[in-house]
Amino acid sequence: MKTHLFETIPEESNKILERFDLLLQDIKPLNSKQLAHLPENIRELSHLLTDERSSRRIGYMNSTVFLAAYTRYFMWWNLVRLSPVFSGFCKNENTKAVFSGLTDDSVLLDIGSGPLTVPVALWLAAPELRTKKLTFYCLDYSQTALALGEEILLSVAAKTAAATPNQKLWQIVRVKGAMGTAIKRKADVVFCANMFNELFWDTPQPLEQVSKKYAGELLPYLKEKASVFVAEPGVPRAARFVSLLRDSLMRKGFMPLSPCPHTGVCPMDGRKGGKWCHFTLLTDEADAPEKLLKISASAGIPKDRASLSFIFASSVETGSSETATLMAQKPATEIKNSCGLNVRVVSDSIKLGDRGSGRYSCSEAGLTLLVAPEKAFTSGDMLETAITSEQVKKLPRDKKSGAVKIEL
Numbered sequence: 001m002k003t004h005l006f007e008t009i010p011e012e013s014n015k016i017l018e019r020f021d022l023l024l025q026d027i028k029p030l031n032s033k034q035l036a037h038l039p040e041n042i043r044e045l046s047h048l049l050t051d052e053r054s055s056r057r058i059g060y061m062n063s064t065v066f067l068a069a070y071t072r073y074f075m076w077w078n079l080v081r082l083s084p085v086f087s088g089f090c091k092n093e094n095t096k097a098v099f100s101g102l103t104d105d106s107v108l109l110d111i112g113s114g115p116l117t118v119p120v121a122l123w124l125a126a127p128e129l130r131t132k133k134l135t136f137y138c139l140d141y142s143q144t145a146l147a148l149g150e151e152i153l154l155s156v157a158a159k160t161a162a163a164t165p166n167q168k169l170w171q172i173v174r175v176k177g178a179m180g181t182a183i184k185r186k187a188d189v190v191f192c193a194n195m196f197n198e199l200f201w202d203t204p205q206p207l208e209q210v211s212k213k214y215a216g217e218l219l220p221y222l223k224e225k226a227s228v229f230v231a232e233p234g235v236p237r238a239a240r241f242v243s244l245l246r247d248s249l250m251r252k253g254f255m256p257l258s259p260c261p262h263t264g265v266c267p268m269d270g271r272k273g274g275k276w277c278h279f280t281l282l283t284d285e286a287d288a289p290e291k292l293l294k295i296s297a298s299a300g301i302p303k304d305r306a307s308l309s310f311i312f313a314s315s316v317e318t319g320s321s322e323t324a325t326l327m328a329q330k331p332a333t334e335i336k337n338s339c340g341l342n343v344r345v346v347s348d349s350i351k352l353g354d355r356g357s358g359r360y361s362c363s364e365a366g367l368t369l370l371v372a373p374e375k376a377f378t379s380g381d382m383l384e385t386a387i388t389s390e391q392v393k394k395l396p397r398d399k400k401s402g403a404v405k406i407e408l
Contacts, residue, residue: 005259005279005344005380006084007091011043013124013165014389018289020076023159027151030068036337042070042299045339047075061142063113068203071115071148076292079124081281081306082193082231086125088258089312094187095257095314098227098314099126102188104133104168109187109221111179112195113138113172116149120156128289130160133168137183139175146174179217195233197238197244207241215248228254234278240270242309243277254313261342261382262364265293268346275360275367275401277346278383279380280307341387343368345377345407360403369403378407 009017013064016023030038034065042340045066076386089095102108122129138145152170161167181196201211201275218228230245232238243266246256255263268354270276281288284287296303347360352371359366359377369379377383387406396405 001384002377003092003382003384004378005092005382006069006281006378007087008156009087009125010127010163011081012160016124016159017076017079019290020079020289021072021291023152023155026070027155028071028148031058034068036383038072039295039299040262040291041065041300042295043075044067045074046299046301051290061140061145064144067115067142070306071152073292075115075117075296076084076289077296077303077306078194079082079121080288080292081308082118082121083125084281085308085310086122086140088380090126090128091145092258092347093393097310098189098257099129100133102129102132106132106188107135107185107223108189108191109135109137109139109183109192110191111139111221112192112198113140113149114142114145116153116172118193119147119172120153123153123170124159124360125157127164130157130164130167133171135171135173135176137173137185137187139177139179139181139183141176141178142178143174146176150174178232179214182223187221187226188223189227189229190218190219190221191229192235196241197232200241201237206221207237207244211241212248215245218249219252222315225315227257227312229310229312231308232311234276234280234309236270236272236276238270239268239276239278239309242311242404243269244369246311246313249311249313253315255337256313256352257313258312259310259380260310260363261344261362264364265366266362266390267367268360268362275346276309277362278307278309279346280305341365341384341392343370343385345370345381345383345384347378348379349377360401365395365404367401367403369398369405371399371405371407 041224048060050186056296061070068079090099119138126186153172157169175181197215200207203210228249230242232242232337246266250263264275268275268277341363343361343363345359352358357374358369358371361370392404397403398405
C-alpha cells in the first residue's frame with residue numbers, strides 16, 4: 001500500500017494560490033514603478049536571507065520594500081510547500097488525529113510568524129478546521145508583518161466562505177517578540193517554519209547543543225499533550241538541525257508522527273558527506289503557479305523544485321521521557337511493526353546502471369534503497385510492505401551506500 005506525504009489541496013484553495021499576487025495587490029497595491037523593481041528587491045532580500053544574513057537587521061520585515069518582496073515571492077513559495085504537507089497531515093492516519101482533535105477551545109502558536117504564512121497555509125489546506133474557532137497566537141518581531149498577515153488571512157477566508165458552510169474566523173492574537181516571549185495560554189500545537197535557521201545558521205556552538213537548547217525552549221509553550229511542527233529549508237545543515245531536534249524532542253517525550261516511519265536512529269541525519277532528509281515538490285508536477293515561476297525567473301532565482309526538511313512530533317500517551325529515550329536508542333534492526341516494514345521515499349529517482357532506477361528511502365531498517373521503476377514513487381511517498389524483521393536481516397545491501405536494498 002502506498003500513501004503520499006504531499007496531498008492535493010482543495011480546488012478553492014488552489015485558485016487562491018494561483019492568483020495570490022492579485023490578492024496581495026488588492027490588500028497592499030504596488031504601483032508600476034514598484035512592480036518593475038520587485039525582481040531586484042526579491043534578489044536583494046534573497047541575499048539577506050542566505051549569504052548576507054550576517055548584515056541583516058532584526059526588523060528587516062518592517063521595511064515596506066522587503067515585506068512586499070517577501071510576501072510576493074518567499075511567502076508564496078512557502079505556501080506552495082506547506083499547504084500540501086498540512087493537507088497530508090489531515091488525511092493520513094498517523095497524523096490526522098492531531099488536527100481532528102482540535103476544538104473551538106484549542107490554541108495554536110506560530111513562532112516567527114511573519115505575515116502569518118503558517119496560518120494561511122493551514123487555512124488553505126484544511127477546510128475542516130475553518131469551522132472551528134481556533135485561537136492562533138502569532139509571534140514575531142515585526143508588527144508590520146503580523147498586521148499584513150492578518151489582512152491576508154481575512155482576505156483568504158472571504159474567498160473560501162462559499163466553499164465552507166458554517167465557516168468561522170480564527171482569533172488571531174499578535175504578539176511582538178522572539179522565541180521565549182510569553183503568551184497567555186498553553187498551546188495544543190506549536191509551529192516553527194523557516195524560523196530556526198535564522199538562529200542556528202552562523203552559530204559557533206555545535207548543532208547538537210543548539211538543538212537541545214531550542215527543544216527545551218519549546219516546552220513551556222505546550223500543554224501536557226501537545227504537538228510540534230518544525231520546517232526548515234531542504235538543505236544539509238538545516239536537515240542536520242531537524243534530525244537533532246527530532247532526537248531532542250523524543251528524549252522529552254515527543255514521538256515523530258511525520259515524516260519518520262519509525263522511532264529509531266535517523267539514517268539520513270545530514271552529517272557531512274551523508275544523506276539528508278528532505279522532501280521535494282517538482283514545480284511542474286506540483287502545479288506551482290505559473291506567475292510565481294515567472295517572478296522567480298525574472299528575479300534570477302528560477303526554481304524547478306521546492307524542498308523542505310521537517311519534523312512533526314507529538315507527546316506520547318504516557319508522557320514518559322524515559323520511554324521516549326529507550327525508543328530513540330532502540331537498534332534500527334528491531335522492527336516492531338508486526339504488519340511489516342514501512343518505508344518513506346526521500347530522494348529523487350537515481351539511475352542504477354543496468355539495474356534500472358531507485359530511490360533512497362528511510363525505514364526502521366535504516367537507510368533503504370528502493371529499486372523500482374522511475375515513475376513508481378514520488379518524494380515523500382510511504383510504502384507499507386509485508387517484509388518482516390527476519391526477512392530484513394536477509395535483504396541484500398547496496399555496495400555504494402550500504403543501504404538495505406528492496407527490489408519491487
